[in-house]
Amino acid sequence: MQALTQGLVSGSTHLCIGQEAVPVGACEALRDDDPLITTYRGHGWLLARGVDPVDFFAEILGRDSALNGGRAGSAYMSAAEHHVYGENSIVGAGVPIAVGLGLACRRAGDGRIPVVSIGDGAMNQGNVHESLNMASVLRIPMIVVVENNGYAEMTPSAMLTAVPAAQRAAAYAMVGLEVDGNDPQAVRDVVAGARSTSLESGRPVLVEAHTHRLGGHYSGDAQAYRPAGELEKHRQSDPLVQGRKLLSEEQAGRVEADVAMLVEDAFERAVAIAAPKAEEAGTHVYAR
């Protein structure tokens, strides 16, 4: 956020402030080599998966990062070494791709299962319907995590969604689960259950995690659509605030100091990385 205000980031970003418990809890329940696809609001998923914060910041800053060399930016990052097959800038577009990853996992027979995160707004995309039906009839294990933060871009989801995500699962003969998405331990347990259920049943499982977005849809969003007092109310259930209560004052202080140092150090090192070379722009279009 600081980098944005300093003008170090080209364009906008979609921050997941307030939603951190979903990726943190889910990644605890997953194998490190379970394929992962996220929304464009995927920063938390990449960090929870273990991506080096230096590489991560460098990519957002348009530096020659170890991730994607500045080609992906904030909203389309991937980390192949960490089995992250990409954020996606097109709402819902990761779900069909997850079906194919699931097909590949099933053929490999090594117990891996893909996980795709989408927002509640993505539930109204045609390709999400297509993919849930297809994964179900083709008996492909996969987990769809719906991060329901109450807003589809900048419009309240309730105005746009006739039937909530978890209830829709039944329409595809899938199990649909709900969880408090601000509680990382609850997310971990529900996703772990979803993982077993999906592998055992050979069908996709949907997990709707209820959470709150404590920022705008994108970094320049003034959020004039927010009712007065809403943000203040949601800040009470901020997973970081809740998590702090689990620790002693001393423990919490130490964690906060450690994280602040880690972030500051990673950011400084990322800023120091050079910009990608212009002649790189024409490479990797084709295999040869």
Added chain:
Amino acid sequence: MSTLADVQALSYIRAVNLALEHALATDPSVIVLGEDVALPNGPFGATKGLHAAFGDRVIDTPISESAMVGTALGAAMGGLRPVLEVIYADFLLVAMDQIVNQVANARYVSRSALTAPLVIRTQQGHTPGACAQHSQSLEALFAHVPGLRVGVPSTPRDAYSMLRLAIESEDPVMIFESRRLYPTKGDVAPGEADAGLGVSETVRRGSELTVVTWGTGRALVEESLADAAAPSVDLIDLRWLSPWDSGAVIESVGRTGRLLVVHEANETGGFGAEVVSTVSSALGSGLRASGRVGLRGTPVPAAPPLAQAVLPTVSRVSEAMSALMEV
């Protein structure tokens, strides 16, 4: 199933079928998927016998083109080699996001850490009585997109060898077949795929005019050339639009000085303009005259007389050749 050694002349569709069979038999990572490809043996027979022989590596999908392309992409990124059949090219438009935003970008944005070695097979072009949603020729749309490879085979031999090359390619490849050509027969070279990806075929040599074509245009041009009054033509079947064999075309026009491009797709904004522009830039005044024959600027109508009025025809090709010879 018969093997190539048993067969001399094959139909175009049987050549496709044999290329798929070869890929499934030799590479365990190859899968075939699409609507009606497994139990029903393929809407046009391209996948006949494959499900019986290869079981769950040949997969019937719901009628969900976006999910189909995305599934092929995910499977490819996950280590498989999917060959997806989309029954009509017109249906590709349902899956444009997955093709253009997802498949084409996977390698570039990840700096080749992720790749999408998949094939989308489809057929296109006018078939009598088919309407504007089952008759388009869409190759230029996809040749426009960096990251995709595009091939348009016009003979059984190329239907076989180009599909083999496509499946072996590390890039996503779209192969546009022609339903009208499916019954046509020709010799298919057994064994390894013989033409390189992006390599054109010079069908005949001549000195006065270069004619560049692909897909259904080839037969049309050959028929036009049967006329005794036809000029001496260097006929190049481009076969691939991405990458395309600009070197062969420039070399030819360098000798003949005249260029005609014949394709079934819309003339406006079409790939013919790309060919003419590239040759013009390379040769300058060495290109004395150029022209295009394609679909006149309308959707394709169903009734045969209406379709004939707008599609490229032998007489339109002949007239265009004569006009260029007067320059």
